[in-house]
Amino acid sequence: MTPDQTGESIHVLDDRAAQVWTKGSGKEFACDRKSTAGAVTQRACAFCGSRVVLYPIADALHIVHGPIGCAVYNWDIRGALSSGPQLHRNSFSTDLAEKEVIFGGEKKLKASLIELIEFYKPKAAFVYSTCIVGLIGDDVEAICKQVTQMTGIDCIPVDSPGFKGTKKSGYQAACEAAYKLVGTAKTDGIKKHSINLMGEFNIAGEAWMIRKYFERIGVQVVATITGDGRVDDLRRCHGASLNLVQCSGSMTHLSKLLEDKHGIPMKRVSFFGFEDTAQALYDTAEHFGDSEMMARAEALVREEIAKYAPRIKAYKKQLKGKKAALYVGGAFKAFSLVLALRALGMQTVLAGTQTGNAEDYEQLKEICDPGTVIVDDSNPLELAKFVLEKDVDLFIGGVKERPIAYKLGVAFCDHNHERKIPLAGFEGMLHFADEVARSVLSPVWKFAPRRSFKTNIHLNPGND
């Protein structure tokens, strides 16, 4: 095997050495740093962060203020579903041209907002600032105020120029923007046992599945933020008694605001895998201190697991001993995935996230097996290196990671927002197992040179 085949020839940039860690190495680990220039980070920018968080609010107008690129690459590519309005699936942009960059884009923004509000009748409008908006001196806030007054529709600026940082800074800006709506409507009809589901984006209908679990155990869901989101739900979400926060990276800021200003406690939960989904329901029941609710939760968990466990067991038999790599946005999803893979008999040998924080990584380090490599803000070359070094059978990530896996003859499971298959909840675990198995067990890998190399298939035996 050559160094290119084993991954040995790929080295980690000195600047990034502290962000690559092996369990058992005793080394220090660094995270929460800005990306190294030229490292080809898999991270996106602050704008992207804001856009993904607010996107699923289906009855709001989302307009990107800037040149066209920022708006066009995220036009209707996500799997975040709405049960009603579909306005969010459009891509609106002020599409600034050179003359507006020189003379300012305020006029165009104002005209755009007025026309679009008139035409589509949104319940609110989010105006995303891109890199150049601050530089050219547009006062987006002032325009938003004017248009709000003229139309009676709340126009909310989202301070999301890309250079502000990674997706994380964008999440914060999105939370600030969403919070502007909170507390602006009455909370009549909200029961004592009520929650907001935060950081749940309703990919492929996941929020609907999870909502049903809570309804079955007697918990009212006031708002899913932001999956299948509605402006009016946000306005009254301060009436809920508990916030369950799933994608903590994106929603911590909003849940903190709700905690500080409205006294609503928060719990971190996850709905990936049997264990975590069950735990989320138990934690909720425990929080409300309601023994009947707990009994219902236990019954629900038993019933749901009984439905799917046998088929998952069958998959486990086939997948046992396979090695997995995962690279996802936030660390909380990474823990769940390590556990979910373990439930399938698979071992995680590489785990990484784009924007995990120190606390997250501590937890991730704890649950991983010795020898597991943990990477923060990684890049294609590093990921390829460890895929080769660890000889993984499966990669879990998003579209940008997919070709790394496929080119090297490695199976892949998409766990990103563009997927169209629900992977959350009890039923989702079956879909997950199915997704993993269909790729890992596919007969095509034997033709991939890296795999045929291993199984000694040679096209030109004479040339050995």
Place this chain on the structure above:
Amino acid sequence: MIATNTDCTTTEGTPALGPEPEAATRNACKLCAPLGAAMVFKGIRGCLPFLHGSQGCATYIRRYMISHFREPVDIASSSFSEDDAIFGGARNFELGIENVISQYQPELIGVATTCLSETIGDHMLGMIKTYQDNHQAEGPPLVHVSTPAYSGTHSDGYFATTLAIVKKFALPSNFRLSHRVNIIPAMMSCADLRHLRELCERYGLSSTLLPDYNATLEGGSWDAYHRISPGGTSLEEIEEMGASTATLELSHSQANVKQSAGSYLESACAVPLHSLGWPIGIRLSDQLFTSLSEISGREMPSEIADERARLVDAYVDAHKYVSGKTAALYGEPDFVIGMAAFLSEIGVRPILCATGSKTPQWKELLHNEIEGDMADVEALAGVDHAKLASRTRERKPDLLIGSSKGYPLARELGIPLLRCGFPIHDRIGGQRQLYVGYRGTQQIFDRVVNAFLEAKQEYSETGYSYL
């Protein structure tokens, strides 16, 4: 079933009434200029694209290109922070280039600017010079192109990059490489690029394609990791473009710009320019083959003549299925012009020809290539998908031709969508679709005819299995 006419529906689910919004762009029919630059850089051997700006630009473009090509697309970024946006990106640029060299060992770094670096006025040539001075001119060459999204589309970025590259590297020459031709293709499929190369070979010509991403964006399965995907035109070949016998520029939209890669090679290196279009259809392909004959001094090889003959035969066999039908098409200007020319020669009227680019003389360009008059043809330049949708609802064509982005409209109207161009991210194989020459025309012709037949069968009461 969820209605997909989101561009003309209110949040109440009712039809949006009143004047259509004009100020904002709704569902753009274009991408940004750095994407075009990245496409060209991907077509040069050992080249790593580098976007000077915020990292989101690189990440978005990578993601988008991967969704179509399903190949690794590594694009570096100088990852601007707030400080860089205020004080300039020179420090990050230098660090970024150093890291790219250390990680990727590229033969060339293709630097494209972004809206951000252009707006703050980062002086790229100066920064590149400083970098090279600080590094004693060691390391790979850097080429730079200015691609702010606010002054052009991905198509403009693509051609600006071909021009920047020949300007930087092509050398004037005292002698001619008698069997070498340059080809500057429009943003074609990987299969098109391979076929163009093969066609030149049939005429005894070797070709330098700028760009040639056929292998880098549609390569084989790997047995080891490649830092940069194998394939692409080498820098040596690009240097020799100034010594080629001729340049074929396959882009109608470049024919009347002030300076294109082809016109530069003609004026600076005296390489004769054959300004042609995207050769779809018999007439436009004939022009390509005539040029190849002129350059090589050879007659059309019999295999190609046979392909032409079979294509004519197929046109006749199927003409009744398509005659009098109408189509709406959208995408990059060159694709739309080539496709409109082809459709009109088989009797399908291209009644809506739309592009997101603000192509000058769009109507004239179309008029030059479309058979018959323009009375029934709407030439829409600088439009978005919302505008296209509104015109399509009004004109009710039988067929929609363009990228995956037309699917919601096709579904709404119950008409077939022939997925062509970029991006195709709801089907597999966009990179393998062949359009050019008689062979490519044969394939697209069959697809057009079959789309009509399928629609007819699908919506018939009886469900005939024989048509």
